[in-house]
Amino acid sequence: MSSSDIFIGETIGTAILILLGGGVCAAVTLKASKARGAGWLAIALGWGFAVMTAVYISAPLSGAHLNPAVTVGLAIKDGDWSNVPVYFAGEFLGAMIGAALVWVAYYGQFRAHLTDEDVVGDLSARAADTKAVEAREKGAGPVLGVFSTGPEIRNPAQNLATEIVGTFVLIIAVLTQGLNDAGNGLGVLGGLITALVVVSIGLSLGGPTGYAINPARDLGPRIVHALLPLPNKGGSDWTYAWVPVVGPLIGGALAAGVYNLAFA
Template identity: 70%
Template sequence: MSSSDIFIGEFIGTAVLILLGGGVCAAVTFKRSKAYQAGWVAIAFGWGMAVLTGAYISAGVSGAHLNPAVTIGLAVEGGAEWGDVPLYIVSQMAGAMLGATLVWAVYYGQFHAHLNDREIVGGPGAQDTAVADRKEAAGPGPVLGIFSTAPEIRNSAQNITTEIVATAVLVLAILTQGLNNDGKGLGPLGVLITAFVVVSIGLSLGGPTGYAINPARDLGPRTVHALLPLPNKGSSDWAYAWVPVAGPLIGGALAGGIYNIAFA
């Protein structure tokens, strides 16, 4: 597998993953969307099908890691070369940022209607501005959930534990399915099974933190949120951003170690 294969497969696959995953979050969030308030089940299945699509697109090219935690888990297990890990992660981050930007482009009108809605961001005037400033200081802005995750209860120990456990389940499921012939990624059936595992994680373990289970999925779009010229967008919640990066990386490495001890 060449460096160009890794970059192209991971970049395009992760971009599609985030486009469809962020897209379902946008569809459920915006009042001017036909899927408004469709709920958590729609989000869980939307993300599962996003994984399915992105992975099928890239599996034959790069192995469809699409997730630094998966790459780390495969490296610990021995199915990926440590020397390829930086390229995988850079490609995944770049793809995630493109995918998040495409979500903004597709829902451009909804973003601006939502962020100019007085019921959401308040009306004009000094008092409203002060309220908006306090909201920004207190937590994530009104559309940040389209781009990245946030906990329902802010407790760093619990939040990072949730991400470690959920990601370990994901990566262990990937490793125990059996990799393709070159050992670097999943075959077609494995991709399908992984998509359903992601749905299961979302429904069962996603409630506390929104189940990032993928550092690129959270950090790339969060960066795009910070950079986009959106009115009244509020905070990007950088104080929390380390949790959905560190937790999944630890969970991926832990899963690789468990696999080597228990299943190899």
């Protein structure tokens, strides 16, 4: 496959992944959404279906990595790093496009949610409190969870370990099943199996951190959150942003190492 095919496939596929995955988060979170309060099961299933859809769309062009941790894992497994920058570029660009499309699709709901006193509190009173304003601007804003992940208990070591473990499960599953004949992406059956693995990770390991398990899925939308003109959106929680980038990359590398030792 050519570099242009890889870039186009990863951009389109990752955009679809984030549009549908971020979309279910928006549907469950935002006021005036018919799915508000649907819960964690809806989110886990929504992300699984998002993975499946994105894989089947992008696989013919790029092999459907859709995740820098997958790209790193396959590069370590095969010893070929030549296309890694192209995969990364498509994945991060696609993630940002997908996040922007979530904002477009839920534009009215975002505005209603972020101007509701039950959500943002008494804005005039809070504006007079300098410390409250600073905390709001630095921490996680009320809709950041639609775009990127955050921990329930902020413990960097535990949060990092959770992301490493979750991503290890994902990448070892990708490497041991469903690869196409070229060995560089998911085959037809692999798309379905991987979607089910993502659902399983979400249900079993997603509680502590929201299971980023994908650096592009977290960092790209976090940048979009920081840039979008959302009223009262609060901060993008940049002090935590390194965890869902570093953790999945470590998890992917470890999975590839185990694969080469145990399965190759």
